[in-house]
Structure formats: C-alpha cells, structure tokens
Amino acid sequence: MRPRGAATGAAASADVTTREQNPPMVLVKPRRGASPGSCPTPETSPSSAPARDEVLALLRNGSGRRPRFDPGLAGGLRAWLEDAAGELVAARGEDAPPLFLGPRLLWTGSAAAADPQTTAGADTSSIELVLSCLVRALFRQVVTVGHVGDPLSDAMAALQVDPARAGMAAQIERMSDATRDALSAALDVHAANLLHLTPRFAPRWLPRTHDRVAIPLAGGRVVLGGVFDLLVGAPVPGMATLCALGLTTGGRWAQARTALHYLALLETLRSGTPPFRVALLHSAIGRYGVEDVLEEHLRAVVSHVVAQLAGLAGDGPAPAAALLGGGDWDDRSRISA
Amino acid sequence: MIAVGSVPDPSPPRLLTQQLLGPLISPADDHGASVREAAARLPHALADLAVPRVGSGSFRLTDHHVRTALARSDAVAAATPFAWSARTARRALGLATVRALVAGEAASPLEGARIAIAQAVHSAGLGQGPFSAMDRWLAGLPPAGLAVVHADVVTWATRLWCAVDWSAFVEPPLIGRDRWWDSPHSSLLALRSRAEVRTFVSDPAGRHYSAHLVVLGGPRRSTIRAELSVVALVEALLAPPLVPPGRILGWWPESGHLVKVEVDASVLAAGEAAIARTLAAVEAPATPGQEVARAAA
Numbered sequence: 282m283r284p285r286g287a288a289t290g291a292a293a294s295a296d297v298t299t300r301e302q303n304p305p306m307v308l309v310k311p312r313r314g315a316s317p318g319s320c321p322t323p324e325t326s327p328s329s330a331p332a333r334d335e336v337l338a339l340l341r342n343g344s345g346r347r348p349r350f351d352p353g354l355a356g357g358l359r360a361w362l363e364d365a366a367g368e369l370v371a372a373r374g375e376d377a378p379p380l381f382l383g384p385r386l387l388w389t390g391s392a393a394a395a396d397p398q399t400t401a402g403a404d405t406s407s408i409e410l411v412l413s414c415l416v417r418a419l420f421r422q423v424v425t426v427g428h429v430g431d432p433l434s435d436a437m438a439a440l441q442v443d444p445a446r447a448g449m450a451a452q453i454e455r456m457s458d459a460t461r462d463a464l465s466a467a468l469d470v471h472a473a474n475l476l477h478l479t480p481r482f483a484p485r486w487l488p489r490t491h492d493r494v495a496i497p498l499a500g501g502r503v504v505l506g507g508v509f510d511l512l513v514g515a516p517v518p519g520m521a522t523l524c525a526l527g528l529t530t531g532g533r534w535a536q537a538r539t540a541l542h543y544l545a546l547l548e549t550l551r552s553g554t555p556p557f558r559v560a561l562l563h564s565a566i567g568r569y570g571v572e573d574v575l576e577e578h579l580r581a582v583v584s585h586v587v588a589q590l591a592g593l594a595g596d597g598p599a600p601a602a603a604l605l606g607g608g609d610w611d612d613r614s615r616i617s618a
Numbered sequence: 619m620i621a622v623g624s625v626p627d628p629s630p631p632r633l634l635t636q637q638l639l640g641p642l643i644s645p646a647d648d649h650g651a652s653v654r655e656a657a658a659r660l661p662h663a664l665a666d667l668a669v670p671r672v673g674s675g676s677f678r679l680t681d682h683h684v685r686t687a688l689a690r691s692d693a694v695a696a697a698t699p700f701a702w703s704a705r706t707a708r709r710a711l712g713l714a715t716v717r718a719l720v721a722g723e724a725a726s727p728l729e730g731a732r733i734a735i736a737q738a739v740h741s742a743g744l745g746q747g748p749f750s751a752m753d754r755w756l757a758g759l760p761p762a763g764l765a766v767v768h769a770d771v772v773t774w775a776t777r778l779w780c781a782v783d784w785s786a787f788v789e790p791p792l793i794g795r796d797r798w799w800d801s802p803h804s805s806l807l808a809l810r811s812r813a814e815v816r817t818f819v820s821d822p823a824g825r826h827y828s829a830h831l832v833v834l835g836g837p838r839r840s841t842i843r844a845e846l847s848v849v850a851l852v853e854a855l856l857a858p859p860l861v862p863p864g865r866i867l868g869w870w871p872e873s874g875h876l877v878k879v880e881v882d883a884s885v886l887a888a889g890e891a892a893i894a895r896t897l898a899a900v901e902a903p904a905t906p907g908q909e910v911a912r913a914a915a
Contacts, residue, residue: 379837418766421765421766421769422762422765422766422769424769425728425765425768425769425772426761426765426768430761430762434762435761435762435765436762438759438760438761438762438763438766439762439763439765439766441763442703442704442759442763442766442767443703443704443705443766444698444701444703444705484725484726484727484728484729485725485726487726487727487776487779487780488728488772489727489769489772489773489776489777490769490772490773491769491770491773492773492777493872494872494873495837495870495872495873496873497837497838497873497875500838501837501838501839504837506872515780516780518632518633550873551872551873551874552874
C-alpha cells in the first residue's frame with residue numbers, strides 16, 4: 282500500500298486489475314476516536330462513524346467493475362512454488378514430517394523455527410501475542426454482533442471457548458493487578474479503534490472471520506498456511522470478487538501489508554482468483570489503508586516464498602528474515618494438523 | 619466486487635457441484651449390482667472382525683477412529699479429552715445454518731447461525747423437548763462467548779454455502795444427518811457415515827445412485843481414499859437396494875482440493891480393510907457420549 286498520491290509503479294499491463302480499476306492506494310493517518318479507558322459503541326460515539334464509513338467507501342469504490350484475469354495465473358504461481366517446495370523436500374528427505382509455514386514462520390529463516398513441533402509448547406505467551414489474540418477476538422465480535430461490552434471481559438470469554446487458548450487465559454488470570462490493568466487499558470484503546478475502523482458489512486455480503494487457508498505443496502510435505510481476519514464476498518470462478526481485511530495490532534505496517542499480500546497469494550492458490558481489494562487496519566493507532574491486489578504483489582510475495590524455501594533447503598541464505606517477523610502474526614501461523 | 623458493491627450471487631456453477639452431480643461413468647454395465655453383492659456379504663465379515671475383540675467392549679467407529687488408525691504414527695496428535703468449544707460446535711450449528719439458507723428460512727449465514735444458536739439456547743433454557751449437551755453448553759455461555767461461536771459457525775457455513783451451486787440439485791439435498799449402521803450380527807459393532815451433503819446422481823443408463831459430499835479437515839493425506847471408502851461401505855450397508863452409493867466426494871475448504879471416489883466393489887473392499895485396521899488399532903473405545911460429542915466436531 283502506498284501513501285495517497287504516490288506513484289503506482291509499472292503495474293498497468295500485467296496487473297490483475299486494470300489501471301482504471303486500480304485507483305491510487307489510500308493510506309490514512311491515525312485518527313483518534315477515543316482515549317484509553319473508554320470504549321464507545323457505535324451509538325455513543327458519533328466520531329467513530331466516519332473512519333469505518335470511509336473504509337467501506339474505499340472498498341466499494343469501483344466495485345462494479347469486477348476484474349477478470351488470466352486463468353493461468355494461479356497455475357503459474359503454483360508451479361513456481363512447487364519447484365521450490367520439491368527442492369526443499371529433496372533436501373529434507375522424503376520421510377521428513379510435513380513442514381507447516383505461516384506468514385511469520387516463513388520469514389524467520391530457519392527450518393527449526395518453521396517447524397511447529399519445535400516452537401509449540403511454551404507455557405507463557407509474550408504480551409504482544411496475548412494482546413494480538415485478545416484484539417482479534419474483539420474484532421470477530423465487532424464484525425459478528427457489532428458491539429463490545431467490557432473489552433477485557435469479552436476477550437477473555439472468547440478465549441475460554443477455545444481450548445487451544447486455555448493456557449493464555451490462565452496466564453492472564455495469573456497476572457498481577459497492575460499488569461492486568463495495563464493490559465485492560467491497552468485493550469480499551471484497541472477496542473475503541475476497532476469500533477472506529479471496522480465497517481459494518483451487511484449480512485448478505487457474507488462477512489466471515491478467521492478464515493483459514495492451507496495450501497499443500499509437494500504432495501503435502503510443505504504446507505503454506507495463514508488466516509484471513511475477515512473476508513467478504515462470494516467467490517466467483519474466474520473473477521476477483523472477494524475483499525480481505527487484515528488487522529495488525531502493533532507490528533510494522535509494511536510487514537503487515539506484505540503478510541496481507543501473502544494471504545492474497547494463498548487465496549489465489551485456493552480459489553484461482555485473488556481478492557479484488559484488501560484493507561489493513563492498525564488497531565493500536567487507528568490507521569488504515571485500502572488497495573487493489575495486483576499481479577505484481579503476488580509475484581513479489583511468491584518470489585519471497587521461493588527464496589525462503591530455498592534458504593530452508595540450504596541452497597542459500599534465508600532472505601528477508603525480518604520482513605514478516607512481527608509477533609502480531611504468531612496466532613495465525615499455526616496450521617491445524 | 620460482490621462484497622461491497624451488491625448482493626452476492628452464491629449460485630454460479632462451481633467445480634465442486636460439477637464433480638458431485640456429474641454423471642457416473644462406470645466401466646461395468648451396472649456397477650450397482652456389484653456393490654449390492656458386496657454389501658450383502660459385508661455384515662458377516664464385519665461381525666467376524668469385531669469378534670476377537672469382544673472383551674474390549676463395544677466398537678462405535680467414527681471417521682475420527684479411522685483417520686487416527688490409518689495415519690502415520692508421527693502424524694497423530696496426542697489424544698485430548700473431548701470438550702465443547704467453538705470449534706467442536708461449529709459443524710452441527712453450521713449445518714443447521716446451511717439447511718436454513720437452502721430452505722430459504724435465513725437470508726444470510728449470519729442470520730442462519732444466529733437462529734441456530736438461539737434455538738439451541740432456547741431449547742436448553744426451557745429444559746423441555748429434545749436438547750443436547752451442546753445446547754446446554756451454549757446456554758451457559760456469556761454473550762461474548764456466544765459471539766465467538768457465532769463467528770465460527772458463520773465462517774464454517776459460509777464456506778459450504780458458497781462452494782455449492784444449490785440451484786443445481788433436482789431434488790433438495792439432505793444436509794448433514796450422519797448415519798449409523800448397527801451390525802445385525804454383533805451388538806458390539808456400529809459404524810458411522812459422516813457426510814455434509816447427500817444427493818442422487820445417475821449413470822448413462824439412467825440408474826440412480828447416492829452421492830455424498832464430505833467436508834474434510836486437517837492436511838491432505840495419502841489415506842484419504844481409504845477414509846472415504848469407509849463412508850462408501852456404510853452407505854452401501856444402509857442403502858435401499860435400488861439406490862446404492864455411487865460417489866463420495868471429499869473437499870478441503872482450507873485448500874479447495876477435491877478427492878473423488880466412485881464406488882464399486884473394490885472401494886468397499888478397501889473400506890473393509892480400513893475398518894479391520896481401525897479395529898485392530900482401537901485399544902480403548904470411547905464411550906458413546908464421547909462419540910456423540912465427536913459427531914459434532
């Protein structure tokens with residue numbers, strides 16, 4: 282995503298969308314809808330309406346011109362990835378267990394870090410990861426029911442219906458009062474920004490949260506996975522019809538944006554078409570951006586993935602180790618087995 | 619863009635629908651006859667498989683048991699006690715949601731899921747009529763907990779709702795409704811067939827067969843055909859003589875991959891072998907209560 286008015290680059294002819302379907306990316310600077318400690322509902326905070334309405338307007342802009350694109354695109358991208366995955370499998374051995382790679386683990390540059398068996402099992406989670414999980418739970422609540430009560434209580438209730446998060450819930454309950462208060466205050470800010478930023482999609486637009494994608498390569502020995510925070514729209518063969526909204530809770534904007542492109546790649550491999558447009562919401566500071574998905578985005582992220590797979594195979598240095606290393610993505614990098 | 623420009627049309631032709639409803643192409647004149655013959659001898663064979671393990675108690679085998687037994691040892695996650703959660707509740711509620719959508723009783727997955735959850739909570743709250751352990755669990759959740767369940771159900775149901783061209787069915791499909799086959803020769807053996815969508819297809823001669831869509835989870839695996847063969851076997855045992863099973867279609871929503879099994883005698887033999895292996899692997903059968911709970915997962 283480029284700031285408003287920035288050059289769009291040489292994307293014209295090879296893009297998924299045509300130039301007229303691809304208005305300049307709009308990046309909006311932080312707007313504070315609320316101060317820490319308050320959590321306005323849509324009804325009580327008139328100032329929260331414009332940002333989410335603007336996000337929605339940016340997503341809708343030009344949406345009547347749904348782009349078609351080369352049906353061979355997904356196959357070409359997959360073939361590129363399969364070649365790299367095949368080399369990785371050859372290097373690891375045919376009997377090696379499947380390697381599950383998510384947007385964060387993919388970029389850490391080490392096979393050990395990419396293997397969930399060696400990264401799972403920690404007793405405590407970082408405060409960044411805790412906050413990310415809590416904010417994402419609130420985001421799902423906002424999308425689904427449109428309001429939030431007490432942010433910490435609601436987010437804790439969400440963790441408690443997920444056995445995989447039982448340890449995290451227990452960790453929060455063990456926190457000192459001061460730590461819990463600080464977490465609660467931080468969560469209030471995120472919740473206020475979520476309410477400020479998140480469009481209220483009509484039910485018939487099919488908003489769904491936490492949509493997991495898992496793309497097997499090399500016969501399932503390498504799996505690229507990730508989770509869309511929010512998808513809207515119905516997939517239509519041969520046409521880009523989906524919108525994806527990503528959420529970042531504190532990581533670097535550029536990393537979160539690239540991770541969203543990675544998810545767009547996975548959707549291209551899953552359904553044959555990329556999302557038409559993506560939006561990124563930064564719940565810590567109230568920033569947001571909207572852009573069309575371009576073929577150059579997909580090619581760039583495939584190039585990163587291929588290079589990383591080559592690095593894991595030992596063919597070269599693992600590149601871009603910090604490109605997507607934000608802890609913000611921890612919770613979405615686990616692929617169900 | 620469908621999402622934000624207009625109301626989406628969820629019913630264009632889709633590959634999954636074509637694969638599910640396309641005509642059967644069988645090398646045999648009537649492969650249903652061979653399926654019926656195989657199904658006729660299977661009850662005895664299956665009872666014999668269970669006999670040596672009588673001392674272990676009853677076997678109520680589900681796809682979970684089969685998948686676990688067929689998986690490589692390093693691919694099996696450690697067993698954890700069943701507990702209701704957003705994840706384990708989403709299939710049952712998601713199926714109710716899709717049923718409501720197909721019947722026109724809900725306008726969107728969001729609404730259908732809300733209705734399904736509200737009905738479950740209402741049933742458990744009244745304490746009257748049929749209500750399940752899941753209903754009771756839902757009734758005890760705070761609003762924020764219900765919101766997470768709601769969100770999970772919406773996502774599960776939307777995937778299925780969008781993947782299938784519901785207008786392509788000549789007869790309304792049966793959505794959900796897992797089926798159990800109880801061995802007539804051994805009270806110790808029961809087998810479950812889990813499928814999300816059930817319908818009928820024809821071969822070029824106009825004979826009818828049942829077709830079943832199975833939503834799959836987890837990674838792609840080499841044993842998936844054997845797993846689906848067990849579904850075919852149970853359907854063959856339960857099928858009326860004139861409508862044997864013809865097709866089992868497995869679908870991974872997370873990757874979009876499909877695997878299709880056209881049912882014949884060799885598929886039933888593979889299913890029988892998978893059950894034999896599963897029975898051999900099952901040391902301590904789960905309680906019926908656990909099975910009912912897993913059925914919703």
